[in-house]
Amino acid sequence: MSTPHEVCDVVIVGAGMAGLACATALKDAGLRVVILEASCHVGGRIRTIRENELAVAGDLPNSRNTCLRVHEPNAGTQRPLGSGQFGFEAGGEFVHGSTTTLNALLRKERAELTHLFTWAHGDGGPSEEKAPDGSVGLYWVGREKRMMPFDKQDSDHIHLVKVLQELGERSQSDIEADDATKISLEGYLKRMGVSDRAMAFAEAGYANTVCGTLKQISTARMSECERGWEKDGDGDFRVAGTLHGTAIRALERGLDIRRSQPVTKIVRCHKGVEVVSNRAGEASSSFTHSASAVVMTASIPTLQRKVIDFSPPLPESKMRAIDSLRCHSALKMFAKFHEQFWPTDVHGMICSDSFAPEIWFHTCPEEDASTASFGSKAFYLTAFFTSDQAQRIAALKTETAFDSLLEQLSEMFACNARKHYAGGFIFDWGEVPYIWGGYAVPSLNEAPGSRAELATAVDGIFFAGEATDPHNYMTAHAAMCSGERAAREVQHALTKHPISRL
Structure with a gap:
């Protein structure tokens, strides 16, 4: 029996933010585009899990029972997990910067954006005033069992914030002069006189946000990263509803997306590119797409695991760049409560020397299934872990x-948190097939120029994804920008050197 065969202009591997943005641009240019997505999910690392989905089977389609683990307390819990409609943001959640392409897309879609208090060091440190939404930030000094409000920071903490904020102001010559290209962020902070107790906050807030540890993060790469973030504009924003329900829904309109079609092989020849995929779970069900170009948006771990066979193999320089990048684990714990025991004006915390390093809070109406009305409230919490902590x-x-x-939580807020607990679950991106991690950390292992090398096209194969953007590290808008950049490269290549289809 012959293998099903289809011809198109461009095949895009992966339906995450980069793949969707690229496909949208190419489709608008009049090209026929097919997106092959390995999972049943569209959105990549932007993913919403509805609470009522958890009640159905305690799992989600395509999770393979390892990336999602549900915890249910004793029977009879008031309004248990699964009884509401809350949308848990398992992946990308916040919109960083006021001038980015993602921010512009959301405003075009008339999405409601709430300007948040910036609590994480990785996002520039705490502000000196309340945020536009009236919220504040809290720090939990774990080793001292003490809560520290954002406007009452001690001298150690103030010095840490100053050092981190000035990191992006360092010139390349300054970095080369003190050999910072070989210095971890831990070594740099110690050199700058940051105390051990403040170092714990840098680990919890800054390093955890960056998806690494202070020992793993490169000072030089982080300085580049900070300069890139400066161009994104001020502020961090939360979208009313979910990021998936706004940005991803907008980008996927009208696109030809083939779900559960993991790509197994990409063959380059003089006529173009052949892309072979299998229906997930059916090794004998093979499909071939012939195209003038393919855009690869697969995650770094997927490329490192050599899940896709490239024929001929990718150049050694490309593989060295891929292998030098680090994409560590990222994990979220979600918990539901039927009473609020934290301050109403706090939506985020950093906790040093603690089990959970970063925590943020949500309050929303909860639907009563019997009356279909929103007469009560439910309270939710997200704890975020990356790298070694994940x-x-x-x-x-x-x-x-x-x-x-x-x-x-009980210790921080002097209460019995368990008394109000209604259930929770863990979502582990390190266990999600074809993703296997969070985002690319600026690590000491990363060879200079690796991201630019990764982004370089190879004979009809173009590359996109947040790790290919050398300026906007670790953000959803970096992925979006990389997809748009790849689309421009494809259009230029097909215009300048048309490739006859197979």
Whole structure:
């Protein structure tokens, strides 16, 4: 039996932010584009999990029972997890910067954006005033069991913020002069006189946000990153509803997306490119697409695991760049409560020397299934872990992880958090097939120029994704910009050197 065969102009591998943005631009240019997505999910690392989905089977399609673990407390819990409609943001959640292409897309879609208090060091440190939404930030000094409001920081903490904020102001000559290209962020902060107790906040807020540890993060790469973020404009924003329900829904309109079609092989020849895929779970069900070009948006771990066979192989320079990048684990713990025990004007915290390093809060109406009305409220919490901390949580039993989280909350807010707990779940991106991690950390292992090398096209194969953007590290808008950049490269290549289809 012959293998099904289809001809198009461009095949895009991956339906994440980069792939969708690229496909939209190429479709608008009049090209026929097919997106092959390995999973049943569109959106990549932007993913919303509805609470009522958890109640159905305690799992989600395509999760393979390892990336999502549900924790249900004793029976009879008031309004248990699964009884509401809340949308948990398992992946990308916040919109960084006021001038980015993602921000512009959301405003075009008339999405409601709330300007948040910036609580994480990775996002520039705490402001000196309340945010436009009236919120404030809190710091939990774990080793001292003390809460520190944003406007009452001690001298150690103020010095840390100053050092981190000035990191992006360092010139390349300054970095080369003190050999910072070989210095970890931990070494740099110690050199700048940051105390051990403040270093713990840098680990919890800055390093965790960057998806690494202070020992892993490169000072030089982080300085480049900070300069890139400066161009994004001020502020961090939360979207009313979900980021997936606004940005992803807008980008996927009218696109030809083939779900559950993991790509297994890409063959380059004089006539163009052949892309072979299989229907997920059916090794014998093979499909071939012939195209003038292919845009690769697969994650760094997917490329490193050589899940896709390139024929002929990718150049050694490309593989060295891929292998030098680090994409560590990222994990979120979500918890639901039927009473609020944290301050109403706080939506984010950094916690040093604690189980959970970064926490943020949500309050929303909860639908009563019997009356279909929104007469009550439910309260939700997100705890965020990356790199070594994510691996630590992933290794724990689900019950043990939530016991530790509830113990921390009880200590911080002098209450019995367990009394108000209605259930929770863990979502581990390190276990999600074809993603296998968070985002590309600016690490000491990363060879200079690796991101630019990764972005370079190879004989009809173009590359996109947040790791290919040398300026806007670790953001959803970096992925979006990379997709638009790849689309321009494809159009230029097909206009300048038309390739006859197979």
